[in-house]
Amino acid sequence: MCSYIAEGRLFKKCRHFVRLQVVAMLDCGSRLCELSIQHPKSCKNRSCTNYLGKEIQKPIVTYDEFCWACQSTGHAVAA
Known part of the structure; x- marks a missing residue:
């Protein structure tokens, strides 16, 4: 499966x-993945995969604290 x-x-x-932007799509190279460049345009196979795999997360900023959602819901206090 291809991934963002x-x-x-x-x-x-x-x-x-917390995602800021999608910078690329990693091509899985499978002929059975509709999102891959290797998938034939003329393919009629209904069993081909047409969904993305797990997102590859690349931190560009790291904080030594709880996220805003955890802070606002009180999870930061409980931990």
Whole structure:
């Protein structure tokens, strides 16, 4: 399965990743993946994969704290 490569913020205390942007798509190279460049345009196979794999997360900024969602819901206090 093909996957997005995303850049974002990583919050160390809760391990949450907040995506800022998708910078690329990693091609899986499979002829059975509709999102791959290797998939034939004329393919009529209904069993071909047409969804993305797990996003590849690339932290460009790292914070040694809880994310805003955890802070606002009180999870940061409980931990």
